[in-house]
Amino acid sequence: MLELIDVSKATPSDTLIRSVSMRLEKGSLNILLGPTLSGKTSLMRLMAGLDRPTSGDILVDGKSVIGVPVQKRDVAMVxxxxxxxxxxxxxxxxASPLRVAKLDRAEIEKRVRQAARLLKLEPYLDRTPLNLSGGQQQRTAIARAFVKRASLVLLDEPLANLDYKLREELRAELPPVFAETGSILVYATTEPSESLLLGGKTATLHEGAVTQFGPTIDVYQHPANLRTAKIFSDPPLNTIRLRKAGANFVLDGGISIPVPRKSLGLADGDYIIGFRAHHLHLDPPRDEAVQIKAKVAITEITGSESFVHVDFADARWVGLVHGVRVIKPDETIPVYLVPDRFFIFDTSGALAAGPVAQAAA
Amino acid sequence: MEKTWNNKAWFMVLPVLLLVAFSAVIPLMTVVNYSVQDTFGNNQFFWAGTEWYKQILASERFHEALWRNLLFSFIVLAIEIPLGIVIALAMPRKGWTVSLCLVLMALPLLIPWNVVGTIWQVFGRVDIGLLGHTMEALGFDYNYTQDPLDAWITVVLIDVWHWTSLVALLCYAGLVAIPEAYYQAAQIDGASRWAVFRYIQLPKMNRVLLIAVLLRFMDSFMIYTEPFVVTGGGPGNSTTFLSIDLVKMAIGQFDLGPAAAMSIIYFLIILLFSWIFYTVMTNAGQDRK
Known part of the structure; x- marks a missing residue:
């Protein structure tokens, strides 16, 4: 078990990690989700022991490992x-990490063969990495991390440089491979979808601080604050600042949206309303919805889906709709919001009320 | 089908054609012309055929100069390449010292050959030179004008002083291109300093090292100015390299025919080595695809 207790890391010019506390269980898959420069790599370096935290403590099985050099840490990294x-x-x-560890020849042979089999590298064992495809090179690097049977395996955006297909393939293979070793797996990614596909637990990072840490689905469905919701939404979370007045959310000189029944108890005042792209509808949805007029800025079509960017008041929203939808820029169209799907944040960014529970979110 | 021919295009390439003709082709052809004829002045030429070539290829003097040149290139490479690598490894990677180091390293490269020669000629003199005088004061019998070994050491030293920084800068460029993650991975593996050099840095410097070897070989094989200024090819013929011998033959003895033949042979040798290096380099390149 790896515990981070109020860990911070600062350089003379920059604060990289702000009092992070986490508990990573043996055999668990933990995802660090956050945009570039949010501190994923810095946090991993601290976990690995490549850097020393400025303050706080790091415990492995209850014992502090601050100051223990990385070579003695039982860590592998990709x-x-x-x-x-x-x-x-x-x-x-x-075989290289095993040779450094001075294992005997038969054991090395056995472990390398096993790793090569698991990662489908058997036909390429005699080649040099430069004569391999990107996917095979990364498999080799993963195999190197695997044979070590380290208790902590850090994967720093391991699939980011691979093409889409290879990424899917390797993503599916990775957790089972490491599940056998009982290692603590830490996986950094910038993509919310990757987090959801992998499962496990997710920690969302923003400017070096963990905004929320918990089972991936929980964090996705019940973000505790606006930051987490923003980090865990792709396309970006749509937001608008509205004032609650009695039974309605109002925008002065604009719209009035009924407050969901379960949130009626909230005090009147300003709130930040957030909703994900697939809850911005272009056609009247089955749920109770409010129609408002928005101006189309641009439409991106991927084939199976279309992303419609619309401007409303001073907000830019993205709507995700199925199939190909061609809408001319600057056209004003009706869009539908479902109040029951709203994340309601207070002005400090903390969640005041989440979406109304439903069978299929 | 009829095709429109537009000869105007020729006018476009004419300038460069003229330039190459006057700067390279015509002089080279003049040399070829000299190498197959004999002349006694007055612009009277007599056909000599391959006589001069045979004479040069069979001459002891040419062989000696050629071996001297090969030995010189070998020694210079054997010193400059490892030394350049060591310096590159020791150079800082970040901070203000980087630019300082780069400027210092580039300085020798900016000094003209003959100035380098003059600097060392004075530097090595026993009577007034810092190096020569110090050596004598320390009890070494150092005199590059008298002792062939001292002359060789001096010429090699000059070349090492002048050109090691080129190798170092090339290697440095190769080293800084290695992503930080490689070192981190090696650190996590617990790899030793030597292993990091042997399995990460050296393989990653492969390409620049080949370029460094090629450049330094070509250049050292054509060395002229420094020994000409410092030793004049002596003492005796001990530092008479091909280029110096060539000038002696052409301008000193006015043996224009043999000198021209020697030029062509010299040129072909360099061409041959260039081709060998080029082949090795492109093959090494294909290896990494």
């Missing part, structure tokens, strides 16, 4: 770049 020894064969690459 990077976004495909890091392998360029002049060594795939076999030698996978």
């Amino acid at each position: 990077y976004q770049q495909f890091i392998n020894y360029p002049s060594l064969t795939v076999y030698e690459n996978i």
